[in-house]
Amino acid sequence: MTDPKSKLLVIPKSLDRDMILKDAERLLEAPARRLFAKRALTLGGLSLLTGCQLTNEKSVNQFLTAVSRLNDGVQGWMFDPKQLAPTYPESMLTKPFPFNAFYDIDSTPEVNGESYKLEVSGLVQDKHAWTLPELYALPQTSQITRHICIEGWSAIGHWSGTSFAGFLKRIGADTSAKYIGFKCADDYFESIDMASALHPQSLLTFTYDGQILPPKYGYPMKLRMPTKLGYKNPKHIVAMFVTNTYPGGYWVDQGYNWFGGV
Numbered sequence: 604m605t606d607p608k609s610k611l612l613v614i615p616k617s618l619d620r621d622m623i624l625k626d627a628e629r630l631l632e633a634p635a636r637r638l639f640a641k642r643a644l645t646l647g648g649l650s651l652l653t654g655c656q657l658t659n660e661k662s663v664n665q666f667l668t669a670v671s672r673l674n675d676g677v678q679g680w681m682f683d684p685k686q687l688a689p690t691y692p693e694s695m696l697t698k699p700f701p702f703n704a705f706y707d708i709d710s711t712p713e714v715n716g717e718s719y720k721l722e723v724s725g726l727v728q729d730k731h732a733w734t735l736p737e738l739y740a741l742p743q744t745s746q747i748t749r750h751i752c753i754e755g756w757s758a759i760g761h762w763s764g765t766s767f768a769g770f771l772k773r774i775g776a777d778t779s780a781k782y783i784g785f786k787c788a789d790d791y792f793e794s795i796d797m798a799s800a801l802h803p804q805s806l807l808t809f810t811y812d813g814q815i816l817p818p819k820y821g822y823p824m825k826l827r828m829p830t831k832l833g834y835k836n837p838k839h840i841v842a843m844f845v846t847n848t849y850p851g852g853y854w855v856d857q858g859y860n861w862f863g864g865v
């Protein structure tokens with residue numbers, strides 16, 4: 604056993620302790636903050652928790668990445684797979700529902716529904732690619748939930764589609780695997796944890812407010828997860844894979860928190 608005290612934190616004068624601590628604190632979100640509420644967050648404490656030493660600029664980045672993963676771990680650990688996100692009556696739908704993407708609406712990808720196939724790979728038994736008629740023939744269910752975008756807006760929308768847990772079962776996915784990754788027609792990509800994938804309100808959706816999903820909302824399919832922030836809800840999905848290798852995501856790779864719970 605190593606004595607934790609032997610891992611004394613040495614921070615060279617050239618590194619700004621206050622700035623590093625502020626950056627680390629920003630990476631810890633509400634659940635992690637509540638968990639650590641009674642302990643003062645210190646660089647020494649976080650360094651012990653993450654097992655990182657702060658010795659130079661490069662190690663600061665490694666340390667901050669580790670704090671971010673610590674935050675993901677806390678969110679994953681606090682996630683209650685049975686807790687449902689609120690649902691709303693039709694009268695509360697936000698009209699018009701906002702469009703958002705990493706480009707403007709004129710650049711929305713055009714997906715050809717006739718040749719479209721959803722590719723499935725990785726830790727699954729059935730790797731056949733799914734046509735839209737096959738997907739539409741799966742049991743369908745509906746939800747009116749609030750979509751929350753990290754950019755500071757939220758909107759209530761109405762999506763229908765098939766239970767993602769049911770779909771994973773049907774393709775014989777290894778549900779002990781850690782991640783499900785998604786590739787989209789517009790070069791967006793995302794990945795989610797298995798517990799969130801299996802949540803009863805996680806749906807592969809094909810319609811918005813009773814109409815086939817229009818291109819702007821992600822034709823032919825959007826993974827709708829009301830337990831997660833907007834950027835964790837990929838639109839225009841063309842491929843998915845079940846894996847134990849961390850796949851990252853479009854915004855996550857640019858510093859957003861990976862777990863992305865609401």
Ligand SMILES: Nc1nc2c(c(=O)[nH]1)N[C@H]1C(S)=C(S)[C@@H](COP(=O)(O)O)O[C@H]1N2
Binds near residue numbers: 700701819
């Ligand atoms: N393929 C793809 N999916 C995406 C995005 C994107 O740019 N491309 N943006 C995400 C973000 S940040 C948000 S808020 C929602 C917006 O969905 P909406 O256009 O249906 O409101 O889509 C998410 N899924």
Ligand SMILES: [Mo]
Binds near residue numbers: 703751753754833834
């Ligand atoms: Mo978003």
